Amino acid sequence: MMGPSFQRKSLSRSVGKPQNGSAKTAKSDTRLLDAEQFLLPTYKRRPVVMTHGRGPYVYDAAGKKYLDFLGGIAVNALGHAHTRIVKVIRREAARAIHLSNLYHNAYQGPLARKLAGWSGMDRVFFSNSGTEAIDGAMKLARLFGRHSNEVAGMAAKKHRFLALENSFHGRTFGAISVTSTEKYRLPFAPVVPGAEFVRFNDVADLEAKFDDTVCASFWKPSRAKAGSMRSANFSGIALARLPRSTALS
Numbered sequence: 001m002m003g004p005s006f007q008r009k010s011l012s013r014s015v016g017k018p019q020n021g022s023a024k025t026a027k028s029d030t031r032l033l034d035a036e037q038f039l040l041p042t043y044k045r046r047p048v049v050m051t052h053g054r055g056p057y058v059y060d061a062a063g064k065k066y067l068d069f070l071g072g073i074a075v076n077a078l079g080h081a082h083t084r085i086v087k088v089i090r091r092e093a094a095r096a097i098h099l100s101n102l103y104h105n106a107y108q109g110p111l112a113r114k115l116a117g118w119s120g121m122d123r124v125f126f127s128n129s130g131t132e133a134i135d136g137a138m139k140l141a142r143l144f145g146r147h148s149n150e151v152a153g154m155a156a157k158k159h160r161f162l163a164l165e166n167s168f169h170g171r172t173f174g175a176i177s178v179t180s181t182e183k184y185r186l187p188f189a190p191v192v193p194g195a196e197f198v199r200f201n202d203v204a205d206l207e208a209k210f211d212d213t214v215c216a217s218f219w220k221p222s223r224a225k226a227g228s229m230r231s232a233n234f235s236g237i238a239l240a241r242l243p244r245s246t247a248l249s
């Protein structure tokens with residue numbers, strides 16, 4: 001899939017040649033060598049092969065135990081290998097791995113009802129990742145912001161997105177378009193047009209950029225890769241003072 005120049009560059013970056021002697025160092029681990037040679041280098045990974053987890057701990061191939069502060073980047077809220085979760089996944093894998101969106105299954109409707117009840121929202125969209133959730137929200141907002149007399153294929157009046165400076169939302173095109181950090185966005189330009197970034201806790205900047213051409217704004221209280229900063233109820237205060245023109249926030 002990659003062109004010859006990419007392959008040459010990738011292969012020339014050796015992680016270390018297999019060493020003499022029987023001691024298997026991390027750098028001579030064939031799993032690391034395979035990853036170095038064949039994986040697209042989208043992430044800088046530590047030279048450690050993790051094998052399993054139990055509750056709040058994870059273990060590497062040498063049996064070393066770590067307290068898992070990362071939690072799969074804040075998604076393993078219930079810890080690793082919880083017996084009830086393992087039991088349900090085993091049971092369902094034996095029933096059907098995938099049934100597509102073309103049919104109903106026994107779980108999506110009832111789960112959507114629960115989520116709608118807990119969140120106070122009307123409907124649920126299931127996606128596979130955080131970045132898809134952002135892309136789905138962006139598309140929904142553009143659709144919602146479109147009037148019936150606007151021409152398909154042309155930008156609707158209400159089409160702009162606002163997001164915070166120093167934010168991160170994922171790696172799909174939509175998500176990088178509303179991600180202010182340039183190293184994630186600029187190499188892929190031109191990205192989805194219509195996004196602007198607001199300075200953190202700067203209500204005047206928000207008011208200057210927010211008008212009835214905005215279809216959605218993205219404010220995250222915890223911004224993972226971008227870190228967590230204390231917001232003096234920035235979005236709540238500011239949005240309450242502005243005209244109600246956002247579909248989602």
Ligand SMILES: Cc1ncc(COP(=O)(O)O)c(C=O)c1O
Nearest residue numbers: 129130131168169170223224225
């Ligand atoms: C703050 C934030 N939003 C969104 C995402 C994207 O989530 P996902 O990796 O599930 O696409 C991440 C991923 O690191 C994140 O840190």
